[in-house]
Each structure stands twice: as structure tokens, then as C-alpha cells.
Amino acid sequence: MTQNKQMAFCQCVLFTLALVLTFVFVGNTDARKVFVQTGFEEFPTGNPPKDWEAIGGDFEVSTDTVKTDKKALAILNGADGDGLGIPIETEDPIISVEFYVYIEGGGRCFNLKVATADGFGENNGCTYINWDAGIVRLYDGAAWQPIDEFETDTWKYVRIIADVSKSEFDFYVGDDRDDALGAKPEKGLPFRMPALGPVAKWVAFYTWG
Structure with missing residues (x-):
């Protein structure tokens, strides 16, 4: 796994969104460490990055x-x-994911999982977060629950802290990292069903709708 490099992860779905993943931390704020950082500069264009797993789709490092x-x-x-x-x-149950995201209005849904299953195609036991039509929401296994409104056609910074031991996560958003980290979060949001294991095994971004 690539470490100690700035991470810039951009995702475009039919020209509807772009994503810049800045950090993946493990551990709480007192003892956390950066688990993943990459700028994708070390990967050749035209192919998915090494060590990332794809399910279907058309994924490639791009300029x-x-x-x-x-x-x-x-x-x-x-x-x-x-x-x-x-x-x-x-081995730590706490993981945080931070990224910039630009979602174009009227496009397809964008989804994020912090997954505890052996494969990230499993939809239960994870944060099941969905950005759709100007809102961000979660699915708890029984119903959709709104988290907040979410602006389209502009860059926003998102921070998600997942506690697998509680099957809960906190959600922060702002115009940049300082703004997001200083914002009042939505706390104690439920996973889609209880975690399937003691720790996270995947961070995954995918499309829907």
C-alpha cells in the first residue's frame, strides 16, 4: 500500500462528479495514523491504480x-x-475518510461504503451513504434517512469517522478541510445493519441510478 504521499483521488461518473480523497486514518484522534495517501502520480494513465479492486465499470487514472x-x-x-x-x-475499530467531492446537478447517484465484509460488493454491515438530488442520506437496512442537504456544482469537503465497534459513523462537511473539521457534525448515524466484523476491510466508491 502506498504511504506518505499526498492523496488526490478524483472520480467522474458520466461527467457528474469529481472526488479528491485526501486521507484515510485509522485509530482515534489521540492515536490515529495515516493509512493511505497517494496522489496517483506514480500510476500510469489509462488503467486502474494498482492495489485497488474494481467491480465492473470503466475506471482509469486520468489527467x-x-x-x-x-x-x-x-x-x-x-x-x-x-x-x-x-x-x-x-486492528483498530475506528477509521476516518476525508475527501473533496464535486457532484454535478442532475447526474447519477454517488455512494460511499466503509465496509466490514470480506468483499466490498456486500451492502450490509457498512456505512451506506448516498448523494442524490441535492441531499446526502443513509440507508439503515430498513429505510432511507436524510443526513443533510448537499450542494451540487461546487466542491465540498467531507469527513466521515466510522466506529465499527458501535456500527455508527459521524458525518462532517464544509467548503474546505478546516471548515469541515470545525463544523458541527451529524453524530451517531447508523450503519446499514450491524457490522459484519470487528474492523473495516474496505473503503469503496461506487455509482447508482
């Missing part, structure tokens, strides 16, 4: 639609549920 540096990871097309995940190896 188009970048937020930082000169490369990005693009999702160019895909069926419902197609996505790209990075495996996580940790």
Missing part, C-alpha cells in the same frame, strides 16, 4: 478533471453497483 496535482482517478461509466475499493488492514 482530466483533477483537483490537485496532474492526475486523478476517473470512473467513466458503469452499471448500478459498479465501483472501486481499496482494502484496509487494521
